Amino acid sequence: MKRVRPMLLALLIFTLTLPLMAAEQPQEIMKKVMEVQSSNSSALELLLTLTDAGGQAxxxxxQTLSLTEEGRTSSITVFLSPASVKNTRFLSVENSTGKSEQWIYLPALKRVKRIAANEEGGSFMGSDFSYSDMASTTYDATEATHTLLEETATTYTIRSVPFDKSSYGKTETTVDKSTYLPLQVDFYAKDGLTLEKQLVTQKMEQMQGRWVPKVLTMTTVASGHTTRLEILQAQYDIAMNSNYFTTKFLETGRP
Incomplete structure (x- = not known):
């Protein structure tokens, strides 16, 4: 029995640690998170609902169009309603360094304004999404160090510490194992300690044969202000005119 016990103990330890040993590497998990949300092109119709702490909505x-060419993604967003923001257009173009250059056209001023680097953390059109959020809400392996914090039967939780902390000090992302979609993303301030915002997937749905976060809610912790984003219609990997992703279209509304 003296010999059997250590063998049983070793077997028990091995059995208990097997799920941890078999876990995917956090870099691979986040790579899949990026891949399942990527496409060569997309056309989305979205509904944003902005709600303040008092419940006023x-x-x-x-409408948002996106196009990926040579590994670089560009997107154009056009506001359709209400009248106060109609025809406001927002352009984001990923450059050769992987950073996004951004411009906004304000119809009331009839001019294009470039978003400066120090404005990237500002609110996008009064929503809880910042200009930097409009470029990405997760990081690939070349942009951050990823650590697996927790694994359950259905989820992974990954801490991502970006190399460039101009927007956030870190994020913590809970990933659904079956779809590799983010269920929740916690955004921390540059100090890495203060929770600033939280993005929650409220509903997932298959659209055109792929799983997408149909309804998302971003909450600013300090104010209690929330932005609910719902995908009304979606098309992926369709023919797309690259002239949409230019400052000319931004200003004129014509490709």
Missing amino acids: RERQL
Whole structure:
């Protein structure tokens, strides 16, 4: 029995640690998170609902087009309603360094304004999404160090510490194992300690044969202000005119 016990103990330890040993590497998990949300092109119709801490809500409907060429993604967002923001257009173009250059056209001023680096953390059209959020809400292996914090039967939780902390000090992402979609993303301030915002997937749905986060809610912790984003319609990997992703279209509304 003296010999059997150590063998049983070793077997028990091995059995208990097997799930941890078999876990995917956090870099691979985040790579899959990026891949399942990527496409060569997309056309989305979205409904934004902005709700303040007092419960007063405002709705904004918009269309977003995106195109990925040579590994770089560009997107154009056009506000359709209400009248106060109609025809506002927002352009984001990923450059050769992987950073996004951004411009916004404000119809009331009839001019294009470039978003400066020190403005990237500002609110996008009064929502809880910042300009930097409009470029990405997760990081690939070349942009951050990823650590697996927790694994359950259905989820992974990954801490991502970006190399460039111009927007956030870190994020913690809970990933659904079956779809590799983010269920929740916690955004921390540059100090890495203060929770600033939280993005929650409230509903997932298959659209055009792929799983997408149909309804998302971003909450600013300090104010209690929330932005609910719902995908009304979606098309992926369709023919797309690259002229949409230019400052000319941004200003004129014509490709």
